[in-house]
Amino acid sequence: MARVVVAMSGGVDSSVAALMAREAGHDVIGVTLRLTEAAGDRGCCSVGDVEDARTVAALLGINHIVADMRAEFHRAVVEPYLDAHRRGWTPNPCMSCNRYVKVTALAAWAQRLGASRLVTGHYATVLDGSRPMLVRGRDRRKDQSYVLADVPPEVLARLWLPLGELSKDEVRTRAHAAGLPVWDKRDSQDVCFVPHGRAAFVSAAVGLTDVPVRDVAGEPVGVTLPFELATVGQRLREPGRSGSTPRYVIAKSRTAVRVGSASDLLVAAQPIEDLVSYVPRSEPLRGLVQTAAHGVALPGSLSEAAVAFDEPARRVAPGQRVVLYDAKDRVLASARVVDDD
Template sequence: MGRTPSRLRSFGFPRPVRSLGCCCARRGGIAQRRVRFVAVRVLVAMSGGVDSSVAAAFLVEDGHEVTGATLKLWGGASDSGCCSVSDVEDARSVARQLGVPHHVFNMTSLFEQSVVSPYVAGHQRGQTPNPCIECNRHVKFAALLRRARRLGFDALATGHHARVVPGARGARLLRGADPSKDQSYVLSMLSSSELAQVLLPVGTMQKTEVRAVARRLGLRTADKADSQDVCFIHSATGRAGFLAGRAALHPGTLVDADSGAEVGTVPAVELVTVGQRRGLGLGLDGRRRFALAVDVDARRVTVGSESWARSRSLRLGDWSWVDGAPEVGARLLSQTSAHGRPVPAGFTGDGVRFDEPQRLVAPGQTVALYDPVDTDVVLGSGVAAAAVAPARG
């Protein structure tokens, strides 16, 4: 199975071998070439999933000096996510099969400080944070890149479905080749300098191809389901149970945006997400109402019809740019969720203005911004502050 040319070579790293389907000597199921070159030391973040397993396999195939690392992030109860005991065992088993060292890095304190605590605090302010993006930002890339450099590695590799390519002004982030698995949204906070140190070996592949390679190599992760949930939230108790164990939750009133009248109550205002329709207990009268704003201090959720739940403007903060902010007025594409549809907008300096009204974006959610011409290219991202509701009257 062929792959596009590796960016190892693009950034000056040697890449002497071809695909796993080539005709050559094999060791442990992985193709080997007898080519003289200087090996690069690569730290591979192995989550215990199929993508990072195959990423490690490709780098071993290429003859580089590979070390696997699995992060211990969460010490509490969990039955999902990407850092369970079984995930560590899967990663360790794959590393053993590939013949590479494997280590577990304990980053629980950093994870608590930079992901879990802000997640709780955000809900207490009426926000809906994205913990997986913050984990990528602070832990899986920033902290792990620092660790990799300190240990003498030349690059950090992960199994994300996205691509890094060289550009005239440095490394650029592109969407993954498989649209259904593209993860550029969750990497949109990475800078060009960080991207220059990152390898994404499976980003040019379809997910079916990744699994096919894993099956051919006999990796135990070949048919393992993709991680879907927040790793520190147990499915039995969910977000409500987790937050209730960390902070006080308060009942609140639902206030209609048109009339100003109280139209219902919710058991916990902290659990309401802007844009939410279901779970508000307001469907009995046949009217579709959406959460428009959450005021935790006032214990109030403002609700309204769909016309209220759309806006042309979105304020953003906590900007991250791959290679600097665009000029005010610049055209771009805005994507408000991991697999959302990118829509045209203009950059306002403190946010974006959509060409057409869009559904409200919950404060705390990340908005990824893409080039409007080369639509695979990530420009950067920001975190939603508040949407401007349409004026009445």
């Protein structure tokens, strides 16, 4: 009987992952992470979530531990999140959390407990082999391969994702049949360390700098936007132009935010950094490029320096990651988009 550690967030997905690990005959230890100082009950990893995880663990008859990873979380997730906003980028803190804390740090912690695998409730699959591959979950509406797509390959080899072949409805049905009280619990949608919204959090931590908005010809539009919060691709709110062609943020600097039409957002390629590859490097890697957690994957490629699209595609906000899939829904690589300059 192998020992496994299950990351238990207190939600239905991780609870069913723990249930499946126990049903498979493993020696299961449930671990809930304490990541923030907040004493409230918003977002994942809240006080209520810890209690829910403890209750489920007791019902399943498995050991439960609360692991304090506040320092690791602040260093690896919160500080880079604020640094990205200082640069005017749009970060993805959930991917950073998976990469550095919820998967990687917890997998190392599980090893120290003598566990052979870390189990999580993500909707994706890991194909074992000489080179483990991350694959989309069967339930495409819930597929979470994108948010796991920069977990180091050596960590991926120690990850078991039992929900990959299940739908959300099937997971809730299993939880209900097992008598788990979280079977109908709503999914968390909030960034766990931003209890009162991104604008308030970033403003308090780094301050906001209003810069003028200009059109593609360089003419002032008559409004300002905070440099730290304006996101490439966001629609400009213009109450006085109702019925007019929508305008979107297409670029920004510390002196101006540029807006243009939807067609002005289209690009053929963008520079990248921090390429994580799950296959032997080739120049370039070709496949289907996904630019958001549930976005449409478009034909394109990733090289060491750039993401390129076969046809012009909507510009990706700097700080966001792009993920490359093959035709069999396997993750080939991911990278972070950076500024053009």
